[in-house]
Amino acid sequence: MAFDQFLPEYFAECEQHLASIRRVLLDLDERSPARAPDAARMQELFRALHTLKGLSGMVGLVSAERLAHALEDALRGWTASRGPFDPEWIHALFTGTGLLEACIAAKRESSDPPPLDGFLASLQALYARSEDESYGDAREAAATAAPPDRFIRYRFEFRPSTDLAARGIGVESVRARLMELGDLRLAVPRVDQGGAIAFEFVVDVPESSTLDEAWRGEGMSWSRDEEIAAPAWSPAESDAKTAPAPAEAPYLAIGNVLRVDVARVDELMRMIGELVVTRARLAEALRRVPGQKGAAWESLTDSVALIERQLRVLREGVMRIRLVQVGELFERMRFAVRELARETGKRVRFEVEGQETEIDKMVIERMLEPLLHLVRNAVSHGIETPEERLARGKPADGRLALSAAASGDRITIRVSDDGSGIDRGRIAARAVELGLLAPGGELDSAALLDVLCSPGFSTREEADLASGRGVGMGVVRSTVRELSGELSLNSEPGRGTTFVVELPLTLMIVDALLVELAGQVMAVPQPSLREVFQLDGTDTTPVGTHEVVAYRGGVLPLLRLRRIFGLGGQPPRAGAVLVVGSAAQPVGLVVDRLLGLREIVVHPLTDPLVLLPGIGGATELGDGRISLVLDAAALVQVARQAADDEATGAPRTTVSGSGVRA
Amino acid sequence: MTEIARDADAFVLFTLAESTYALPTDVIQQLDMVGSVTPVPNAAPHLAGIVSVRGQVLPAIDLRARFGFPGADPTVRSRLLVVRVGGRTVGFIVDSAREFARIPREAVHAPPEALTGSASRFLRGVAQLGDRIVLVLDAARLLSESDDSIPAGSDAAGA
Numbered sequence: 001m002a003f004d005q006f007l008p009e010y011f012a013e014c015e016q017h018l019a020s021i022r023r024v025l026l027d028l029d030e031r032s033p034a035r036a037p038d039a040a041r042m043q044e045l046f047r048a049l050h051t052l053k054g055l056s057g058m059v060g061l062v063s064a065e066r067l068a069h070a071l072e073d074a075l076r077g078w079t080a081s082r083g084p085f086d087p088e089w090i091h092a093l094f095t096g097t098g099l100l101e102a103c104i105a106a107k108r109e110s111s112d113p114p115p116l117d118g119f120l121a122s123l124q125a126l127y128a129r130s131e132d133e134s135y136g137d138a139r140e141a142a143a144t145a146a147p148p149d150r151f152i153r154y155r156f157e158f159r160p161s162t163d164l165a166a167r168g169i170g171v172e173s174v175r176a177r178l179m180e181l182g183d184l185r186l187a188v189p190r191v192d193q194g195g196a197i198a199f200e201f202v203v204d205v206p207e208s209s210t211l212d213e214a215w216r217g218e219g220m221s222w223s224r225d226e227e228i229a230a231p232a233w234s235p236a237e238s239d240a241k242t243a244p245a246p247a248e249a250p251y252l253a254i255g256n257v258l259r260v261d262v263a264r265v266d267e268l269m270r271m272i273g274e275l276v277v278t279r280a281r282l283a284e285a286l287r288r289v290p291g292q293k294g295a296a297w298e299s300l301t302d303s304v305a306l307i308e309r310q311l312r313v314l315r316e317g318v319m320r321i322r323l324v325q326v327g328e329l330f331e332r333m334r335f336a337v338r339e340l341a342r343e344t345g346k347r348v349r350f351e352v353e354g355q356e357t358e359i360d361k362m363v364i365e366r367m368l369e370p371l372l373h374l375v376r377n378a379v380s381h382g383i384e385t386p387e388e389r390l391a392r393g394k395p396a397d398g399r400l401a402l403s404a405a406a407s408g409d410r411i412t413i414r415v416s417d418d419g420s421g422i423d424r425g426r427i428a429a430r431a432v433e434l435g436l437l438a439p440g441g442e443l444d445s446a447a448l449l450d451v452l453c454s455p456g457f458s459t460r461e462e463a464d465l466a467s468g469r470g471v472g473m474g475v476v477r478s479t480v481r482e483l484s485g486e487l488s489l490n491s492e493p494g495r496g497t498t499f500v501v502e503l504p505l506t507l508m509i510v511d512a513l514l515v516e517l518a519g520q521v522m523a524v525p526q527p528s529l530r531e532v533f534q535l536d537g538t539d540t541t542p543v544g545t546h547e548v549v550a551y552r553g554g555v556l557p558l559l560r561l562r563r564i565f566g567l568g569g570q571p572p573r574a575g576a577v578l579v580v581g582s583a584a585q586p587v588g589l590v591v592d593r594l595l596g597l598r599e600i601v602v603h604p605l606t607d608p609l610v611l612l613p614g615i616g617g618a619t620e621l622g623d624g625r626i627s628l629v630l631d632a633a634a635l636v637q638v639a640r641q642a643a644d645d646e647a648t649g650a651p652r653t654t655v656s657g658s659g660v661r662a
Numbered sequence: 663m664t665e666i667a668r669d670a671d672a673f674v675l676f677t678l679a680e681s682t683y684a685l686p687t688d689v690i691q692q693l694d695m696v697g698s699v700t701p702v703p704n705a706a707p708h709l710a711g712i713v714s715v716r717g718q719v720l721p722a723i724d725l726r727a728r729f730g731f732p733g734a735d736p737t738v739r740s741r742l743l744v745v746r747v748g749g750r751t752v753g754f755i756v757d758s759a760r761e762f763a764r765i766p767r768e769a770v771h772a773p774p775e776a777l778t779g780s781a782s783r784f785l786r787g788v789a790q791l792g793d794r795i796v797l798v799l800d801a802a803r804l805l806s807e808s809d810d811s812i813p814a815g816s817d818a819a820g821a
Contacts, residue, residue, distance in 0.1 A: 565703030
């Protein structure tokens with residue numbers, strides 16, 4: 001499909017617009033229904049829906065287009081009627097936004113969109129009702145208001161050049177120009193067949209606007225695309241005058257924000273990793289140079305030391321590209337809290353702190369479900385009903401606070417409520433029942449968490465609607481651990497519970513093949529693997545002290561990792577071969593068994609005690625145990641070295657620094 | 663705080679092969695049960711392996727092996743002392759650790775000449791605590807000396 005290439009851009013844009021819809025809805029929800037919503041907020045809502053409709057149409061996502069259209073229509077209906085903006089309306093918008101999100105998520109995951117008919121019908125009913133309720137004069141006012149502008153869709157192309165840049169005309173100034181002209185729908189860079197860069201923009205321009213022909217001399221060209229229906233929103237004048245919109249900073253300053261595919265950043269990280277290894281080899285080569293004296297020598301070693309420091313700075317810089325603010329994640333929680341409070345009849349005051357704290361994009365994505373679980377738990381099990389709270393001398397509104405703070409290279413996220421706290425006695429009783437705790441045993445915070453996270457543990461309440469749909473506490477903890485973080489808990493009876501999640505700021509994530517070697521699980525990053533095949537134990541041929549196996553019309557030298565690592569024991573007759581190294585000189589690493597592919601988080605090992613050739617780092621597989629991450633390239637190097645030394649009778653040397661992966 | 667305690671430093675006491683040792687509390691980050699230790703091939707003999715402590719992966723040194731004592735299987739009383747010195751964080755596996763003590767400065771004497779075990783080069787001094795002899799360790803020396811046995815050429819700390 002022609003528009004598939006826009007999908008990543010589409011999803012990113014959608015995320016942005018959904019975020020702004022959520023923000024406006026929460027804002028509307030918090031105001032008193034008696035007050036008219038402020039015009040700027042409504043305008044924002046309207047625009048976001050309208051844009052989502054347009055974007056969804058362009059990528060052919062009919063469900064989202066239809067839904068956004070219906071929501072937009074309903075909103076227009078309400079505007080015309082000037083009826084009260086009551087909770088039912090807000091609820092409908094909340095539900096609709098949730099569905100819209102689900103439609104987009106379904107597209108992303110190539111699954112079926114959620115059913116919409118029920119919701120669309122109820123929206124229709126609501127719409128009809130507000131039509132009935134609307135007052136005659138309001139209708140009249142709407143009818144006599146200036147006719148809404150029609151929009152015309154234009155497709156613009158901009159070809160930057162050095163001449164234009166010298167005149168101050170670049171893609172950013174063109175973009176700003178077009179945003180002023182109308183609604184910017186799409187902006188994509190492309191490279192044409194000649195290798196020249198061009199930018200394509202799709203803009204909905206009000207019919208009354210005229211395009212400046214002088215732009216044609218400034219690298220721009222355009223064509224009329226299609227006429228589209230006009231959004232009928234026109235803010236009520238009185239609103240605009242009495243309640244001027246606060247001069248809010250735009251949510252995303254488009255001018256200086258770059259949207260980058262994470263894969264490109266990962267590629268950069270990989271290159272830096274290679275550079276680190278190369279530098280280590282250089283240092284090692286220098287160490288072997290005889291003489292090692294004089295000004296030239298010193299300048300050489302100084303430069304190597306400098307490169308090391310610069311590489312570290314470079315690595316940190318690239319890692320920072322992956323950081324995003326945690327605020328958006330928190331807003332999603334606010335959304336969930338609101339819905340859940342409605343379902344459970346609780347009253348919850350939701351507070352956030354430290355939204356500007358930055359954390360790795362991938363950590364945020366992985367933490368969404370676990371945090372949702374903690375937040376849902378807090379609302380459904382922690383915070384009491386308003387009646388219970390009043391009876392206990394607490395304010396009727398429960399408090400649920402989410403906070404984030406960074407310290408050094410870690411960030412801490414806290415989810416705390418002022419509810420009833422965890423009933424240790426009850427949990428202990430259940431734990432004894434399940435054989436997790438000796439009768440009469442006590443539960444401190446750590447043990448309490450262990451029990452809550454143990455597989456199969458659930459109390460009666462755990463099965464209710466709120467928690468039944470999430471992930472369990474066990475999954476929360478293992479996700480946090482896989483991200484190299486730690487979960488802890490502090491609960492006081494009658495006063496509330498706080499869950500603390502500590503996470504690293506940035507992560508290095510790779511796909512890795514897990515293998516077994518002498519009973520140990522080890523991980524080999526997939527990018528270093530050329531091929532993998534099984535060895536049945538009879539097809540190898542000894543050559544001197546080594547073994548080879550027939551491979552692609554030639555022979556493949558084999559290295560037994562058990563031998564390289566000095567691991568004794570009887571290797572299994574069969575094994576598996578990981579083909580690594582260059583295409584010209586492949587080498588087969590023999591392991592006992594293949595366990596499967598998995599995405600892992602690599603912890604660099606930096607202590608001199610564990611800087612060892614062939615060990616690239618460590619990873620936690622979620623059960624609290626650490627596995628080594630192997631550095632295939634360095635292993636090959638080690639093996640070659642060993643072979644050379646064997647041949648020349650030289651003492652065994654090691655490849656230095658190759659244990660480090662950026 | 664009593665008068666005597668004013669010139670006293672705080673220590674964590676731990677045992678290793680029936681002797682009592684002390685490390686100053688200010689280098690100790692935490693005391694943990696010894697969880698699962700993943701062995702690292704080709705590492706120094708006293709490196710028990712790597713462990714995960716609050717999301718960080720740390721090398722764990724078998725202090726028995728470091729001091730040249732015979733090895734012992736971990737028991738329920740075995741502890742991991744997480745020590746931070748000179749920018750490095752390392753775990754020490756010891757037989758047990760469950761006491762804190764304040765030792766007056768003047769009670770710490772230079773190690774006697776006669777003490778020549780392999781642990782002696784890590785000693786800061788010896789103190790009498792009640793009827794016990796406590797061997798006070800120098801944390802910095804413990805760590806810097808622990809570099810002795812790593813392979814030459816591991817100077818490349820990379821990034």
